[in-house]
Amino acid sequence: MKKMFSGRRLFALHIVSPIVFFFVLAGCSSNVQEDGQDKSLKGVPVKEITANINISDTYQTIDNFAASDAWACQFVGNWPDVKRNAIADLLFSTDTSTSGQPKGIALSLWRFNIGAGSTQQAEQSGIKDEWRRAESFLNDDGSYNWQRQAGQVWFLKAAQERGVENFLAFPNSPPVNLTTNGKAFASDGKPNLAPDKYDAFADYLTEVVQGVERVHGVQFRYISPVNEPQWDWSDGGQEGTPFMNENVAGIVRALNTSLERKKINTTIDIAEAGKIDYLYTVDDKPNRGNQVDAFFTSSSPHYIGSLSHVGKVISGHSYFTTSPFDQAVDKRRQLAEKVASVPNLKFWQSEYCILGDNAGEIEGNKRDLGIDPAIYMARVIHNDLTVANATAWQWWLAVSPYNYKDGLVYIDHNKTDGNYYESKMLWALGNYSRFVRPGATRVHTELTGGKTEDNALLASSYVDAANKQLITVVVNAGINAAKMKLNVKGGNIGKVRPYVTTATENLMPGSILKNNSEITLAPRSVTTLVAVLK
Incomplete structure (x- = not known):
């Protein structure tokens, strides 16, 4: 495999093929209202998905x-x-x-x-x-x-x-x-x-x-x-x-x-x-x-x-x-x-x-x-x-x-x-x-609804017991917005606050939402949802 230097490392000039561009789900912007609607996205077709989170189904603990x-x-x-x-x-x-x-x-x-x-x-x-x-x-x-x-x-x-x-x-x-x-x-x-x-x-x-x-x-x-x-x-x-x-x-x-x-x-x-x-x-x-x-x-x-x-x-x-x-x-x-x-x-x-x-x-x-x-x-x-x-x-x-x-x-x-x-x-x-x-600790998270089989939407969730929080980071590989609700099992959550990174925002905090709100997520962005664990 031919190698060359750049930035730091030896690296392969060519890896494999097709194209699934890496995108990250996305962001309630500062336009998000209490009902989770983003007024700037009215009229734009969106996927409607549910993030099914099971707090009792645990994986690795983050170092x-x-x-x-x-x-x-x-x-x-x-x-x-x-x-x-x-x-x-x-x-x-x-x-x-x-x-x-x-x-x-x-x-x-x-x-x-x-x-x-x-x-x-x-x-x-x-x-x-x-x-x-x-x-x-x-x-x-x-x-x-x-x-x-x-x-x-x-x-x-x-x-x-x-x-x-x-x-x-x-x-x-x-x-x-x-x-x-x-x-x-x-x-x-x-x-x-x-x-x-x-x-x-x-x-x-x-x-x-x-x-x-x-x-x-x-x-x-x-x-x-x-x-x-x-x-x-x-x-x-x-x-x-x-x-x-x-x-x-x-x-x-x-x-x-x-x-x-x-x-x-x-x-x-x-x-x-x-x-x-x-x-x-x-x-x-x-x-x-x-x-x-x-x-x-x-x-x-x-x-x-x-x-x-x-x-x-x-x-x-x-x-x-x-x-x-x-x-x-x-x-x-x-x-x-x-x-x-x-x-x-x-x-x-x-x-x-x-x-x-x-x-x-x-x-x-x-x-x-x-x-x-x-x-x-x-x-x-x-x-x-x-x-x-x-x-x-x-x-x-x-x-x-x-x-x-x-x-x-x-x-x-x-x-x-x-x-x-x-x-x-x-x-x-x-x-x-x-x-x-x-x-x-990472917990089981699965997205359902809409079209998720193209890997356009990805999500992972983590329980922070010390701070009594459920953290969810979601990924959107599409160019359209998506709507998402949280469905949490094994525990109860209170209000949710989004933090959004888009082309124009850097971890911008959105409005505090109710735990059953439908959240509108902007295209091509990264959103972290911080929920209070009861």
Whole structure:
């Protein structure tokens, strides 16, 4: 399969075929009245559907929604206070305006990229794009400089100040002090860390965890020691290295020992597969695929599932598997079945942005702040949550300077200052991250009535027992409006408030509705319905 770089990742130039464009259901706008009617949509034919929700029929419990600080935060974290704080508010804030509109999407986990030191190497790093290099805390003499990665550390603290409690640290490459070729990317598709360096790499990671907490006051609850080990990472497009399953297991064993020795409670996350297929099948990567069995089946030579610091989670990325719709669903069903074969194992979708041409549905190239990529993204989230049973969903670049569909907030390509731009992808993710909080449990939801077999309308619901709420996010792949009622079993709900993302609105709160109201949902939009649980 031909691969190329863009935004961050290696990606397939062509995936599959037909076209089911990803749309998200939709939005009671500010025109919605107490009876649920939107006056601006009078005379427009609509589908009439019912969302049948059974609170007693439960699925997975949500852990988090997240994004990564790579790579722009190293610069944006040093921008003028007003601008960097405004960007942090968009990503992390749980506050609302006087109108009740959220000021931010309230991410519940923040991913911190531990740099390998290519920034210190400058042009000699072999990574041409300065924005894809990263600093390292580690000095050549083995000492540490905790004032490095200052921009990223600023965002760590900004997230913490705004209520984020969960942080994950991940390297794309071991530090250049330890790699085989002295670079932050591999040579000839070979692992860039020798087995006799596993212990040193593990001690380095634990030192980073301890140092960031000691000096900056932020604790990493999770650490993910390898990233997309299936790719070769040999072209110098960014920091990265391939690993075989045996390498991953060796690194994790060494890291587990180091964490135990230093009495650190951080949980190890594995294995950030480059696409979800590698979790349940060998696919095209012998010795780098079938990772659920490799790491969590006790008879496997690479079994690490019983180690004290290894989380009962397998993580993978949704790249190259999101189109067309029927194949996306089928892959996620296979993944869910494989994960379910290991008692208590969970799946995290730990990285995604829009890559490739996605069977002609949408291209990754070219920045688009509008609703189309937001709709596509929201459908991906829906399938990952409802078919793959993901307990976490994590986006790639929180902040992007690129002409690509890889960011939530976009910025000018300027290291010291510039403008920032909100994307609809930011607010589409916010329909989930803002309202579906850690600890919420997904419950059975089925749409009936109208024409739903074309997958135009999608919905998922979550019970937030702590806040006594039923959260429903609905998806509309059509160009016409729809009318919907909630039919709740296993519990009672009170009033319902919609929050709407459309081409012109960002989580706009609608009027409070009665629990039996017929809600008019605008075309090509995302709506979250927040109902009080009695």
